[in-house]
Amino acid sequence: xxxxxxxxxxxxxxxxxxxxxxxxxxxxxxxxxxxxxxxxxxxxxxxxxxxxxxxxxxxxxxxxxxxxxxxxxxxxxxxxxxxxxxxxxxxxxxxxxxxxxxxxxxxxxxxxxxxxxxxxxxxxxxxxxxxxxxxxxxxxxxxxxxxxxxxxxxxxxxxxxxxxxxxxxxxxxxxxxxxxxxxxxxxxxxxxxxxxxxxxxxxxxxxxxxxxxxxxxxxxxxxxxxxxxxxxxxxxxxxxxxxxxxxxxxxxxxxxxxxxxxxxxxxxxxxxxxxxxxxxxxxxxxxxxxxxxxxxxxxxxxxxxxxxxxxxxxxxxxxxxxxxxxxxxxxxxxxxxxxxxxxxxxxxxxxxxxxxxxxxxxxxxxxxxxxxxxxxxxxxxxxxxxxxxxxxxxxxxxxxxxxxxxxxxxxxxxxxxxxxxxxxxxxxxxxxxxxxxxxxxxxxxxxxxxxxxxxxxxxxxxxxxxxxxxxxxxxxxxxxxxxxxxxxxxxxxxxxxxxxxxxxxxxxxxxxxxxxxxxxxxxxxxxxxxxxxxxxxxxxxxxxxxxxxxxxxxxxxxx
Amino acid sequence: xxxxxxxxxxxxxxxxxxxxxxxxxxxxxxxxxxxxxxxxxxxxxxxxxxxxxxxxxxxxxxxxxxxxxxxxxxxxxxxxxxxxxxxxxxxxxxxxxxxxxxxxxxxxxxxxxxxxxxxxxxxxxxxxxxxxxxxxxxxxxxxxxxxxxxxxxxxxxxxxxxxxxxxxxxxxxxxxxxxxxxxxxxxxxxxxxxxxxxxxxxxxxxxxxxxxxxxxxxxxxxxxxxxxxxxxxxxxxxxxxxxxxxxxxxxxxxxxxxxxxxxxxxxxxxxxxxxxxxxxxxxxxxxxxxxxxxxxxxxxxxxxxxxxxxxxxxxxxxxxxxxxxxxxxxxxxxxxxxxxxxxxxxxxxxxxxxxxxxxxxxxx
Numbered sequence: 057x058x059x060x061x062x063x064x065x066x067x068x069x070x071x072x073x074x075x076x077x078x079x080x081x082x083x084x085x086x087x088x089x090x091x092x093x094x095x096x097x098x099x100x101x102x103x104x105x106x107x108x109x110x111x112x113x114x115x116x117x118x119x120x121x122x123x124x125x126x127x128x129x130x131x132x133x134x135x136x137x138x139x140x141x142x143x144x145x146x147x148x149x150x151x152x153x154x155x156x157x158x159x160x161x162x163x164x165x166x167x168x169x170x171x172x173x174x175x176x177x178x179x180x181x182x183x184x185x186x187x188x189x190x191x192x193x194x195x196x197x198x199x200x201x202x203x204x205x206x207x208x209x210x211x212x213x214x215x216x217x218x219x220x221x222x223x224x225x226x227x228x229x230x231x232x233x234x235x236x237x238x239x240x241x242x243x244x245x246x247x248x249x250x251x252x253x254x255x256x257x258x259x260x261x262x263x264x265x266x267x268x269x270x271x272x273x274x275x276x277x278x279x280x281x282x283x284x285x286x287x288x289x290x291x292x293x294x295x296x297x298x299x300x301x302x303x304x305x306x307x308x309x310x311x312x313x314x315x316x317x318x319x320x321x322x323x324x325x326x327x328x329x330x331x332x333x334x335x336x337x338x339x340x341x342x343x344x345x346x347x348x349x350x351x352x353x354x355x356x357x358x359x360x361x362x363x364x365x366x367x368x369x370x371x372x373x374x375x376x377x378x379x380x381x382x383x384x385x386x387x388x389x390x391x392x393x394x395x396x397x398x399x400x401x402x403x404x405x406x407x408x409x410x411x412x413x414x415x416x417x418x419x420x421x422x423x424x425x426x427x428x429x430x431x432x433x434x435x436x437x438x439x440x441x442x443x444x445x446x447x448x449x450x451x452x453x454x455x456x457x458x459x460x461x462x463x464x465x466x467x468x469x470x471x472x473x474x475x476x477x478x479x480x481x482x483x484x485x486x487x488x489x490x491x492x493x494x495x496x497x498x499x500x501x502x503x504x505x506x507x508x509x510x511x512x513x514x515x516x517x518x519x520x521x522x523x524x525x526x527x528x529x530x531x532x533x534x535x536x537x538x539x540x541x542x543x544x545x546x547x548x549x550x551x552x553x554x555x556x557x558x559x560x561x562x563x564x565x566x567x568x569x570x571x572x573x574x575x576x577x578x579x580x581x582x583x584x585x586x587x588x589x590x591x592x593x594x595x596x597x598x599x600x601x602x603x604x605x606x607x608x609x610x611x612x613x614x615x
Numbered sequence: 616x617x618x619x620x621x622x623x624x625x626x627x628x629x630x631x632x633x634x635x636x637x638x639x640x641x642x643x644x645x646x647x648x649x650x651x652x653x654x655x656x657x658x659x660x661x662x663x664x665x666x667x668x669x670x671x672x673x674x675x676x677x678x679x680x681x682x683x684x685x686x687x688x689x690x691x692x693x694x695x696x697x698x699x700x701x702x703x704x705x706x707x708x709x710x711x712x713x714x715x716x717x718x719x720x721x722x723x724x725x726x727x728x729x730x731x732x733x734x735x736x737x738x739x740x741x742x743x744x745x746x747x748x749x750x751x752x753x754x755x756x757x758x759x760x761x762x763x764x765x766x767x768x769x770x771x772x773x774x775x776x777x778x779x780x781x782x783x784x785x786x787x788x789x790x791x792x793x794x795x796x797x798x799x800x801x802x803x804x805x806x807x808x809x810x811x812x813x814x815x816x817x818x819x820x821x822x823x824x825x826x827x828x829x830x831x832x833x834x835x836x837x838x839x840x841x842x843x844x845x846x847x848x849x850x851x852x853x854x855x856x857x858x859x860x861x862x863x864x865x866x867x868x869x870x871x872x873x874x875x876x877x878x879x880x881x882x883x884x885x886x887x888x889x890x891x892x893x894x895x896x897x898x899x900x901x902x903x904x905x906x907x908x909x910x911x912x913x914x915x916x917x918x919x920x921x922x923x924x925x926x927x928x929x930x931x932x933x934x935x936x937x938x939x940x941x942x943x944x945x946x947x948x949x950x951x952x953x954x955x956x957x958x959x960x961x962x963x964x965x966x967x968x969x970x971x972x973x974x975x976x977x978x979x
Contacts, residue, residue, distance in 0.1 A: 512700035515667050516758070518687050519694040520714030520765060534704045 074525060075441055078433045079449055085430070086452045089492040093467025094459060098322070100315025100470065114316040124313075127293040128320060134210065134285075134294065135278040138217035142274045145218060146225025147267060149369055154233040157351040158363050164370050165230070168223035171373035173596045174380070175553025175570065177283020178589045180216040181577055182376035183207050184287060185383050185586065190391045192383070208290040216288060216376075217278050223373050225270040232266030233259075238347045259349075265336040272332040276325045280460030282556035283570075287577060295321045296462045296556060303466055303560065311470060318463040325458050377593055384590040388583030401583035405591070408584070411565060412572035413591060419483065419568065420551045423490035428544045431498030432536065436528065438499070439506035450503075456493050461556030464489055469560060481563045489557040494550055498543030505539030506532075538607050545603045549596045616643035617677050617768040617801045619664065624673035626659055626825075633659045634670070635825040642818070644799040646792070650812040651822035652848070657805045658773055660822075664803060665771050666690050677768055688717075690769075693762030693800075697774040699754045701746045707733070707757050708742040714765035732764035735794060752783040756790070763794065770795065770802040776811060788815055809849045813837065821845045843975045846896045853902065853944045854975070855879075855895040868914070868969055871895055875939035879916045882970040894975040901971035902946035904934060904963050916967045920944070922957050932956055936963055 101114050118124040153161050186193050187207040194204045206212065236259055244254035278284075282296040289297060295317055303314035354362070387398040405413070438450045456464075468489055472479035479485040509532065517527040533540075555570040562571050569588050576585035619641035626634040634656045641647045649657035662668040664675055666687035674681050682690055693714075702710050711732055715725045733739040736756035746754055755775060762770060775791070776784040792815050795802050806812050812819050813833045820830040821844070829836060829845045840846035843854060857873040867883040871893065879895060907915075920938035932951035937943050946965055948956075957963055 510698050510700055512696040512698050513702060515665075515687075516694060516696060516700040516761075517702070517713065518667070519665055519690075519692055519771075520761070521688050521691070521717040522713075523686070523688050531702060531704075 075437050079437045079441075079446060082430065082434045082437070082449055082453070086449070086455075086492070086495075089468070089488050090456055090459075090464070091452060093464065093471045094322075094455070096470040097315045097318045097463055097467045100312055101319035114312060115320075117313065118316060118320070123293075124298070124317070127295055127298040127317070130210075130292060131279055131295040131321075132324070134213055134217065135275050137214055138221065138278045139271050139275045141214065141218035142222040142225045143267065143271050145222040145369060146270065147229050149222075149226045149366060150229035150233055152362050152366050153230065154349055155352050156354055156359055156362050158359070158366055160367075164366060165227075167370045167374055168226050169600070170597065171220075171223045171370075171377065172227075173549055173600065174377045174589075174593045175283070175555065175596075176216075176220050176277070176281050177287055177555050177570070178380060178553065178573065178592065179220045179376040180213070180284040180287040181573070181585060181589065182379040182383075183212060183216050184577070185379050185393070185582060186375070187212075188391070190393075192379075192393060195392075208288055209292050212288040213285050213292070213294075216284050217274075217281070219372055219376065220284075221274040221277060222369075224273055225267070228266045228270035228273075229263055232263035234348055236262050236349050238350050241349065268332050268336055272328055275328050276458065279321060279325055279328075280462070280556065282460075282462050282559070283574070286574070295324075296460060299462050299466070300560065303469075311466070314466050315470075318460070318466055321460050321463060322458070325460070329458055380586055380589045380593060383582070384586035386583070386586075388581075388586075391580040391582045393582060401587035404581075404584045405587045409567075409572050409588070412567050412569050412588070415483070415566055416552060416569040416592075417595070419486050419490060420548060423487055423494065423551055424544055424547045426487075426491050427495050427547045428498045428540060431495055431543060432502050432533065432540060434495075435499050435502030435506060435536075436532065439503045440511070450499075453499055454496055457496050459493075461489070461493060461554060461558075462560065464493055465557035465560035468557075480561075483566045485561050486558060486566060486568070489561055490551045490554060493554070493557070494547040497546040497550070498540065501539040501543030501546070502536055505536050509535050541603050541607060545599045548599050552596050553592050616799055618643045618679070619769060619801060619803070620674075620676040620679070621660070621664065622674045622676070624660065624663060624675070625671050626656070626663065626668070627671055632825050634663075637673075637822075637825070637827055639820055639827060639830065641801055641803060643801055645817040646795050646802045646804055646815060648804045648806060648812045648816040648819045649822055650806060650809060650819050650848070653807055655822040656825040657807075657822050661771050661773050661803055661805050664769070665692055665694050667694075691765070691767055693765060693767035693770045695755075695758050695762050695770070695772045695775045697777055699751075699758050699778070701749075701754050701758055701761075703746050705746075706742070707738060707744050707746070707749070710746070710757055711742075711761045711764055713761060718765070728764055732760040735763070736760045736790060751779055752787060755779065755787055759787075759791065759794070763798065763800070767800065770800045772802065772804045774805055774807070776806070777808070784811070791815065813849070821848060823848075840896065840973065840975065843894050843896070846973065846975055851899045851945060853897045853899065855897070855942070855944075857893055857895050859890050859893050859974070871974075875942045877916075877918050877938070879967075879972060880914060880969045881972045881974060883974075896973040896975045897944070897967055897971065899933065899945040899947040900949070901967055902944060903966045904936075904946055904948060904957070907966050914969060916969060916972070917964055918944070918967075919962065919964045922959055922961045922963055925956060925959060927951065927953065927956065934963070936965060938965070 102109060102111065118128065149164075152158065153164060158164070184207060185191060187204050188194065191204070191207070197204055207215070240258050240262070241254050244258045245251070249257060280296060281294075282300060285292060285294040285297050286300075293301075299314050299317040299321070302310045302317065383393055384401050385397055385399070386393045387396045387400055388394070434449070434453065438446050468485055469480055472485060479488065513535070514524075514527050514532055517531045518524060522530060553570050554568075555574060558568050558571050559574060562568060567575070569592055573585045573588045573592070576582070576588065619639075621637060621639040621641075624634050624637045625632070637656070637660060639647075649660060651657050659668065663670045666682065666685065670683075674683050676682065677690075702713065705713070708729055711729045712725050715728060720728075729742070730739060733742055736759055738753065738756050738760060741749065741753065746757070749757065755778075759775075772791070776787055779787060788811060804812075804815065816833055818830060819833055819836050821828045821836065823844055829841045831839075836845060837849050840849065840852075846852040847854070855873050855875075857871040857879065860870055860872050860878075868880045869883055871879045871881055873879060873895065881895065918938050920936040922934055923937050923943065924935035926933040930950065932948045934946045934948070934957065935943050936946055944965065
């Protein structure tokens with residue numbers, strides 16, 4: 057006589073493993089450091105000072121005062137224009153490299169990757185160095201009687217944004233083009249399409265999901281960008297800068313208005329995200345690529361002109377980093393730089409602000425180590441134990457992608473500046489922000505890798521007598537190594553130049569390099585700023601080179 | 616040598632029933648094959664025996680001892696997967712040594728056993744290669760050695776040949792059979808390939824929709840399928856609808872009126888013979904085209920028809936013969952003389968020994 061009920065209960069207990077501990081820790085961390093702060097910001101945007109629903113004090117105020125609503129329009133306009141610009145520059149570049157045998161194509165791709173390394177606000181600062189009031193180009197052209205159009209304000213921010221982000225569109229579209237099979241175009245042409253029709257009818261629809269994904273990333277990143285409008289804005293307010301201003305206001309901060317502006321920021325980004333998802337979901341095609349698109353054989357003149365255009369565009373992407381590196385070795389006085397070679401700026405860094413550099417390395421290193429350590433385990437849970445709970449956890453972790461650093465910073469301060477847990481004023485709160493904001497990178501990289509690793513390999517190990525947890529360390533973790541390295545590298549690159557939450561969360565001795573650059577720029581010490589920025593760029597690039605050396609070409613750099 | 620008892624296993628995935636009350640007994644030292652189409656539950660059953668999947672109801676016992684509460688890493692089994700599941704970050708040597716090291720065997724014994732196992736599968740010269748530098752067939756040999764070297768009580772093989780090309784499949788199949796017999800390991804073998812199952816097995820269990828339909832040695836399943844599914848899954852089978860009309864006329868021969876008009880005599884030979892509607896099953900190689908084969912007796916069934924298709928396959932030629940509107944039979948000619956083959960449109964008469972006709976119970 058069988059008793060099915062009893063047996064299955066006993067069996068379930070036997071097969072329960074220890075992974076729930078990992079997902080429990082994951083939930084606790086994400087709820088404490090991301091969801092709760094976020095809820096505080098969102099709640100702050102609907103509750104007035106008294107704790108009651110008070111839209112009049114929040115969104116009503118935004119609608120009523122030009123001071124507020126103009127910043128919303130500025131942000132929307134800038135991001136839309138920057139997205140359009142990045143798409144119009146990045147897409148043709150990708151197409152040119154895919155369709156023409158352009159010499160040095162590998163170098164162009166490497167340059168695009170390099171351009172993405174430098175933190176956005178450093179790019180903005182580089183344009184000030186070149187074209188600002190005391191800029192290098194400005195002063196060279198002055199004696200000739202040529203004025204340079206002002207770099208400050210709307211157009212300057214737009215220029216900095218487009219140059220900063222078009223390589224991202226380029227890399228994503230290139231990836232999509234690499235997955236288009238030549239036979240698709242051949243089929244279109246054999247059916248009587250002209251090349252132009254074949255492109256718009258067959259190739260463009262297939263790459264469109266990647267194109268829109270790139271556009272979305274640019275839109276969200278520019279919406280959230282705090283440093284660029286801060287450096288180049290000169291009175292032009294955007295959502296993040298105004299939010300910062302409201303929160304830090306010397307006449308006593310206004311957390312309610314900061315929360316409202318932050319919530320608007322989240323709302324806009326979430327809407328963009330949903331829109332792109334909805335679109336990409338309906339229009340995504342699965343393509344099998346056996347033979348990628350073959351380069352055409354254009355006329356010599358055409359190839360030469362296209363190549364020149366490609367080199368010109370990619371050179372533009374490298375201008376900011378090159379400017380910073382070169383200017384860091386120039387003698388300076390205040391914001392004015394002179395021709396010549398000098399280590400004066402680096403001497404100043406060593407003398408005045410060595411602490412900031414040390415802080416950056418310590419905090420970034422610690423945050424990345426924690427991201428990777430937890431990320432690997434969480435990725436395993438999410439990929440190998442699919443369930444509704446884990447899908448929810450995955451979504452919560454990914455939330456960090458969509459939430460601007462300024463909002464995370466304000467949220468963390470609102471939650472952790474009073475008992476029972478006080479973290480404000482310590483380095484821990486910086487670490488928390490870095491850790492939670494960049495956790496998605498190792499999680500995504502490792503989860504994607506796990507999809508490629510056959511579960512049977514783990515089962516083989518278990519059947520040979522190695523229990524599950526030891527199997528994880530002996531088989532799964534070594535196989536995940538490339539993903540661990542690339543996840544860590546991405547987290548490192550994005551953490552090391554983080555400004556938007558650092559500037560809110562740092563205190564006294566815990567200023568980071570990015571904060572220090574910001575301070576130096578505003579106190580007109582351009583030499584020191586350039587030297588610090590160069591240190592950041594090199595420190596961001598170093599692990600990338602290390603990764604390529606370590607893993608060779610298999611390490612595909614995901615944006 | 617382990618005797619395996621599988622008793623009343625039920626497994627559901629949500630609403631779908633993957634295994635519906637399956638009971639089997641694997642005799643010690645035998646190669647026992649689960650044969651069925653994809654989705655029939657054969658791999659699920661293998662994974663339950665391995666302990667990689669918990670069953671909902673039922674029990675698995677090795678040598679009379681239930682192993683339901685023994686985790687897979689303590690069952691002492693060797694598993695060979697369809698996708699090889701070779702450890703790509705370890706050399707061939709360390710792949711084979713993996714299970715032995717997990718058992719904390721002394722290094723020098725590990726070394727000796729690894730070499731011995733590699734020799735069995737003819738992989739000794741490649742011991743220090745990485746898996747990426749091996750062909751599919753070589754990888755399969757490595758995982759076979761890896762599973763055998765731990766001297767498992769039971770060897771489980773889940774479609775081990777399906778990722779190999781046709782020639783290699785026969786080669787590795789021979790290796791597997793030779794080693795299994797030499798070592799006398801009880802083996803549970805899963806495949807959807809009927810030819811592979813017939814060639815390799817001591818016993819075959821044919822499965823469909825989570826149930827075992829028939830269990831027996833290969834020749835018995837082929838010659839005496841108990842129902843239409845087994846008959847059609849193992850080799851080709853002409854199936855005719857008919858009505859068992861009369862009781863034995865002479866000796867054990869009964870008459871069946873087929874739906875298209877002809878009356879067939881069938882040698883009962885211990886088959887179930889309730890009067891009423893039945894399916895008749897005739898293997899294509901049991902249908903002979905004119906002239907009547909030597910030894911054809913007066914009692915043989917005959918049916919006239921028209922050739923609608925001729926397939927020449929070298930060793931065999933295959934005719935499609937329409938014997939009535941909408942009723943077509945397949946007949947095979949072995950070692951065909953190409954010049955003497957019939958053409959499409961030719962009239963032909965088919966002959967069949969009543970002993971070779973099966974009465975098939977309807978599919979359950």
